[in-house]
Amino acid sequence: MLVSIVYMSRAVEEFDDAAMTALLREARLHNEALGVSGLLVAKGGRFMQLLEGPAWSVDDRFSVIAKDPRHHEVTSLLREDIESRRFDGWSMAYRGLDDDDLAAEAGFSPFLSGTTDFPRSFDRTSAAWLLKWFRDRELHDV
Template sequence: MQRILYISTARSDFDTAALDGILRASRRNNAAAGVTGLLLFGGRRFLQALEGPEPAVAGVFDRIARDPRHFAVVKLSRKTIETRMFGEWAMGYRPARTPGDSFETDDLRTIVERLVEPIDDVTLRAEFTSFAALHAAA
C-alpha cells in the first residue's frame, strides 16, 4: 500500500455547498477505488493524505493534479505503508478556518489534534497539526 500527502491551492473560493459536493464525490470515488484519507481545507489551501493500493492512490492523485479547480499541487511525500492510518474513512474531512467561521482558533487545533492523535507517523501528524494551526490563525 501507499500513502501520498499533498498540498494544493484552489483557483477560486469555495462555499460550503461546493465543498460538500466535492467531499461527497471524493468519498464515493475513493471508496470505490479502495482509497482512504484525511482532507483539511483552509482558505484556498487543501492538505490531503491519500492511502490504499498503489495504483489506486496514484490514480486519485493524478486526477486531483489534473483537476482545473486546483493549481500548485505539490506532493509532500509518497511512502510505502503496511497499515492505513485512515482505514475507517472513505475520506475524513475537516475545514480549517475560513472567513466568518464561528469556532475559536484553539477549537480547530484541538479537533485536528484529536483526529490525528492515533497516527503513528510523527511527520504526518505534524503536517496536519501545523496546517490547522496556520489556517486557524489566519
C-alpha cells in the first residue's frame, strides 16, 4: 500500500542556499534508500513537504523529520492512501535561487515561480491544493 503525507514546519534558523543544497542532497539519499518520493517546498523560513511511498517508509521518514532539530512546529496536514506515485523523484523548489542554480542542482524545481504545475491526475487533489496554497502565500521569515 502506498501513502502520501503532507506536513508543514518552521525553520529554527534561516537556511541559505548552501544549507538548502546540503539538505536536499541528504534527504535524497535517505528517501531513495527507502523508496520515498515527493516534493519539498521552502519559503519564508517555512517548509511544506509531500512524502509518498510504502506506508512503513513514509512513516519512518516523517518520524525522523519530526525529530530533526533544524525545524519545529512540525504539523501533519494530510495523510491519504494513494494508488500510484504522483512524483517520479524527490524534488525541491526554493525561492532564493536563480535559474542557473536550479538547472545545476539535481532535484530542484521551479514550482515556486508558478511556471510549473502538477500533472492533471494530481492537480485536483487535496495535497496539490495545500502545496499551491503554500506557494501562493506570503510567508514571513523565522
